[in-house]
Amino acid sequence: MEPMLATPAAGPAELPRGPAWAYEVKWDGVRALADTTSDRLRLWSRNEREITAAYPELQGLAALPGALLDGEIVLMADGIPSFTALAERMHVRDPRRAEALAAQRPVTFLVFDVLRLDGIDLTRSTYDERRDTLARLALPDRVELSPVYPDGQELWEVTKQLGLEGVVAKRRSSPYVPGRRSPDWVKAPHRRTRTALVGGWREETNGSGRMGAVLFGARDAAGDLRFLGRAGSGLTGRRAAELQKLLVPRDNSPFDDEVPAVDARGTRWCEPTVVLDVLYLARNPTGRLRQPVVRAVRTDTDADPWEQQ
Structure with a gap:
């Protein structure tokens, strides 16, 4: 399954405003779907290639039952995602090399959506309903819930000051539409x-x-x-x-x-x-x-x- 994609905005002025929208940080990493529907963890990239072997430190996700989670794999450097540092991990498939890199500089999976849980399809649920479901999950080590914020303009300024990639606005009432670039998600990067x-x-x-x-x-x-x-x-x-x-x-x-x-x-x-x-x-x-x-x-x-x- 392909992930849902956001529509680009020209800048912060193009970000939707109002209580109908929620705002998240646009993380600088590798987009991934974490799939445990086959009783083991499989990580899928945006173009549907399996990347599980590259990130052994995320095996704790296997404990989540019948789940399909959407998120971003990031590697933190001084509290900020470093794409340059993550680039060394992307193409590793040798288990011993992957384990060594994971021990030196482990990644974090920042989860921001859930498509399936306990075998139940949640894509037709609203964004708010899916986020409530995520909030109730006991997430394993190296997995964190990506925060949600109520004010997009304030988040824009904070992410700019911290050197983060940008902001994504998401319509609270929207379903999850796999493989489509939807106007219900709008992204505005700083660069x-x-x-x-x-x-x-x-x-x-x-x-x-x-x-x-x-x-x-x-x-x-x-x-x-x-x-x-x-x-x-x-x-x-x-x-x-x-x-x-x-x-x-x-x-x-x-x-x-x-x-x-x-x-x-x-x-x-x-x-x-x-x-x-x-x-x-x-x-x-x-x-x-x-x-x-x-x-x-x-x-x-x-x-x-x-x-x-």
């Missing part, structure tokens, strides 16, 4: 992130042969791969080396629109199969991202469409 497909890479300018920048894009409604930009920031030596191993070379550009000559010069093209998480300020009128920074390779989600801001 923008998106996932994109790698279409090529360029070497460092010092002649080392190492990766110095990547070119990336997104598919539009017609399925064409369109150019979003080029980024070198965030490509540390280790991250660049790991990414370079994943790329499959090709002879020509995978982009269906024209890549500017200043970006295409010296580029080694690749098949657009690897998904990156990118942080950026805004998009210019042509759709290109301003000041993009590479954060991580993503296997837990698909690339966002071109239209996604």
Whole structure:
């Protein structure tokens, strides 16, 4: 089952207001569904890939009967979720390596919704009813209930001061609609992130042969791969080396629109199969991202469409 998705807001002024809405922190981590309906714990990513092996410290969730919980896996650093620290955990599938990382820097599962409990489907219940159900659960170690707040504007200011990712407004009377981007959930981030497909890479300018920048894009409604930009920031030596191993070379550009000559010069093209998480300020009128920074390779989600801001 795919999780319910929020509709993006342009900023805090676009967040819905009033008593019909509840507000939560937008956490900077990995979205996951925790499933115990088969009498064991299985963790599913947003694109329905199983990620259970990466997070052995969350096995306590198996004690919850016939449950399907929605939440965010985060790794805290000084009380703030660190996506950079979590990136090291995302792709680990070797049990011994996962156990070692869990002992060093354990994650927390911040649960914010319940779709099923004791085998009973709760998706048609209201948001308030589902949250009441969550509040009655005895949550295991490394699992916490994501708080709910009554004032979205106040939460916006607090999350900005603390360096958190943003705010999500949720209509109190709304059901849970799996796999849909619903206007009943509205998200407003302090900084923008998106996932994109790698279409090529360029070497460092010092002649080392190492990766110095990547070119990336997104598919539009017609399925064409369109150019979003080029980024070198965030490509540390280790991250660049790991990414370079994943790329499959090709002879020509995978982009269906024209890549500017200043970006295409010296580029080694690749098949657009690897998904990156990118942080950026805004998009210019042509759709290109301003000041993009590479954060991580993503296997837990698909690339966002071109239209996604």
